[in-house]
Amino acid sequence: MLTKTSSGSVEGALRTCRDILLSVAAFSGVINVLALTGALYMLQVYDRVLPSRSTPTLIGLTVLMVGFFVAGGVLDYLRTRLMSRVGLRIDHELRDRVFQAIQILPLRGGPAGQDLQPVRDLDQIRTFLSGLGPTALFDMPWVPLYIIVIFLLHPVLGAYAVFGALILLGLTFVTERRSLAPGLAASKSGAQRMNFGETVRRNAEVVKAMGMGPKVGDRWQGLNARHLADQLAASDAVGGLGAASKVIRLLLQSMILGLGAYLVIHGEVSAGAIIAGSIILSRALAPIEMAIQHWRGFVAARQAHQRLTKLLDQIDDGGVVPVALPDPRRSLTVEGLTVAPPGQSQPVLRGINFNLSAGDGLAVIGPSGSGKSTLARALIGVWNPVRSGGTVRLDGASIDQWPSHALGRHIGYLPQDVQLFEGTIGENIARMDSTATSEAIVAAAEAAGAHDLIVGLAEGYQTRIGENGAGLSAGQRQRIGLARALYGNPFLVVLDEPNSNLDAVGEDALSKAIEGVRARGGIVIVIAHRPSALAHIKKALMLANGQMQAFGPKDDVLRRVQAERQRPSGTGSARMTAVVGGK
DSSP: OOEEOOOOOHHHHHHHTHHHHHHHHHHHHHHHHHTTHHHHHHHHIIIIIHHHTOHHHHHHHHHHHHHHHHHHHHHHHHHHHHHHHHHHHHHHHHHHHHHHHHHHGGGGTOOTTOTTHHHHHHHHHHHHHTSSHHHHHHHGGGHHHHHHHHHHHOHHHHHHHHHHHHHHHHHHHHHHHHHHHHHHHHHHHHHHHHHHHHHHHHTHHHHHHTTOHHHHHHHHHHHHHHHHHHHHHHHHHHHHHHHHHHHHHHHHHHHHHHHHHHHHHTTSSOHHHHHHHHHHHHHHHHHHHHHHHTHHHHHHHHHHHHHHHHHHHHTOOTTEEOOOOOOOOSEEEEEEEEEOOTTOOSOSEEEEEEEEETTOEEEEEOOTTSSHHHHHHHHTTSSOBOTTOOEEEETTEEGGGSOHHHHHTTEEEEOSSOOOOSEEHHHHHTTTOTTOOHHHHHHHHHHTTOHHHHHTSTTGGGOEEOGGGTTSOHHHHHHHHHHHHHTTOOSEEEEESTTTTOOHHHHHHHHHHHHHHHHTTOEEEEEOSSGGGGTTOOEEEEEETTEEEEEEEHHHHHHHHHHHHHSOTTOSSSOOOSSSSOO
16 A cells, blocks of 8 residues: 655745744744834933933833843844754755755756756755844834834824835845846856866866866856856845945934924924934834845745755655565566657657566677667666656566665666765675675675675775775776675666776676676676677677667577678668677
8 A cells, every 4th residue: 555755845844844933933023022122212211311310210211121132132042043943954854855856867867067956955045044134034024013113203204214114125126126137147157167167077187188278277267257247247236235225224214313303393202202213213124124135145045945846846756655566586578668868858769679587688789879878777767768658667567666765776787987986895885885784795796706806905895985986997996886786686787888997807707797697586688899798698689779670599689790790881770880899
């Protein structure tokens, strides 16, 4: 039976913070009421203490004033700490989903340079919620309270306060309109710059060896200059209006003194009302001014919220936990498989059909660009078929019926470009599983013929390697990658060019590993140009132009390949050159 789990979303994470946010709102209410302390104190001093010359009254009012200010300060401090906790709670609720997203984005053809954007978006939301921007939003609903108090002093002063608030609110609207486009441009150019920088980092050896540094530097400077210009435009849009709002607030605060003085001259208000009105107006306009000053952060957080919400909705599984299927152990079936690379609509693999049973080995051969690696990615569930584009089944069940973490236990995969994680060799073989036993790790290494290689290193299985296997040769990385593929005795093992960096000893170990997978009842699929990797495989699949040209016993398929190679140039459906051992 199916059960439901809570599905992480930005709105859902905010709902978990409802109690904290309600507490912040309550604190904000008390803080804003206590903020009237200064104005009321001045009103009483000017209108009561000075005319009566009563020192005890002055002392009593001062003690009350100090107490109220201290209470307001404590509540403001607690409010800030609570908002910091809101940011941390949001991060705690979403971090697993965000990490899942950065694993899925590259497999769905996400925009270049955006693979880590969900992490940056979550950081942006957390930083904004932990800053002063949200406090302005909590204070703004209390602006009418201050205006009402000013109205109580005198209707003319109240109308003037409304006029000032409308001016600043208009500036807020203008800030929103002017900051939107520059903010989006800065975000886009920043992503392009980071993507290019990451590309240069990955290809540092090529850049150095081929003297590409100056040209690459020129392009980097162009991207950097564009990003800085976009950032400057966004900063100017908000910064200029922020400065204007500050000047206007100070001007309004000063002019209300003149207006109050006029009313005092005509006997309509007391002298204390002048000072009180100025202080209250300043407090009424402060949240609006603060919102304008922090508008850039608000816009960035809003954009991050929109991107993150859209992304998490795309990867949402609806909270459905599928029925746990038994471990596959009988067959692999490919039915009408048609696959396009993520983000593209044109298929590169069309109508592939074959069936393998436990203990089978399959060699996938064909010229470069024929779709061999695409087939490998589809078989392991990394790339999905196009809509109505067939399916891949294990023991009759389509592989999308398994959650990725459950399917992964039954899959072994060695890509062309072996990427290892920073950590120990043992951790990499164990697929970063902290609960892995030493016996399972050693068994995988022995199955790959890599045990002697590993124990010959200075620290054996505890040898630490850098990112992407730094510190190891290409052949060593490939053999450790093979051990990782064999860890846990997976049912389906897919090896893409597994002998591209191997010497004679490594190729012999590879052949034994393939034979071992078949002997224990697994299915192994090998994509290779060099015939030495196919010694213990009995079946072959020939691809050309993304279509299946032949499938059957390996010797029969290879004879067809040889016949294709011997045809005159330009004849044959695929002209199978450089298929197996060709040049």
